Amino acid sequence: MVTVKMLKPYYIKADENYVRIMLAYQYFSIVMDELVYQFIPVEANEIKINRKTKKVENIDARFAFQNEKKVVYVTMAKLLTLPDFQKQLDSIAESYYFKQEEDVEKAKQENETALIIAELEKANIIRMIDRALDERDEAAFNELVKLL
Incomplete structure (x- = not known):
């Protein structure tokens, strides 16, 4: 069983469409088989979330975790099945999401x-x-009446 022990962004980049949560050593760790594994940026090192749909875009990403000399790889798809991961991820990215109420008010x-x-x-x-x-400009009058 895998659980998330800690998930803190190293830094966050937000552009028009995406929130990118950048990860680094000592900011992300999981517990697997009662052992704590620390994130190492060997392969993927970011979580890319669509600001409108609030969905993770890079679900194929593989994250590497290390405990002493043992390295395990966990896919984003696997991490997204963990309720504690999803909860922590939402709390990190929530302030960057587009609010539907704001969108409705802006359209109004x-x-x-x-x-x-x-x-x-x-x-x-x-x-x-x-x-x-x-x-007494008849031509201008006729043109302007057409605009109404």
């Missing part, structure tokens, strides 16, 4: 902004029609 604000802009553009066209009438 963008909608309201677009409506206000449309109203302002229409009011501006009406003012320009008034000016064309005052100046």
Whole structure:
């Protein structure tokens, strides 16, 4: 049976789409067969999570762990089956996820902004029609009326 003893990021990089949790010596350890194995960056050294879906992207990654001279490899897929790993991973990356509520609020604000802009553009066209009438500019009047 495998359990996660400790999972701390060495550092975290976040870009537009992903959160990358970088791992290093002494920051990640597991317990397997009552022995503690320390992470060693031989193969994979990061956990890549999609910020929108909150899913780990690099499930094929293999992590190496060492106890004295014995090295074991554990895949990301195997680690994701461990409830304590998933829980610790979520707590580390949670602040980097996109919040659905924020996305809904942002879309609502963008909608309201677009409506206000449309109203302002229409009011501006009406003012320009008034000016064309005052100046008796029939061509400009006809073009502006088409825009409404």
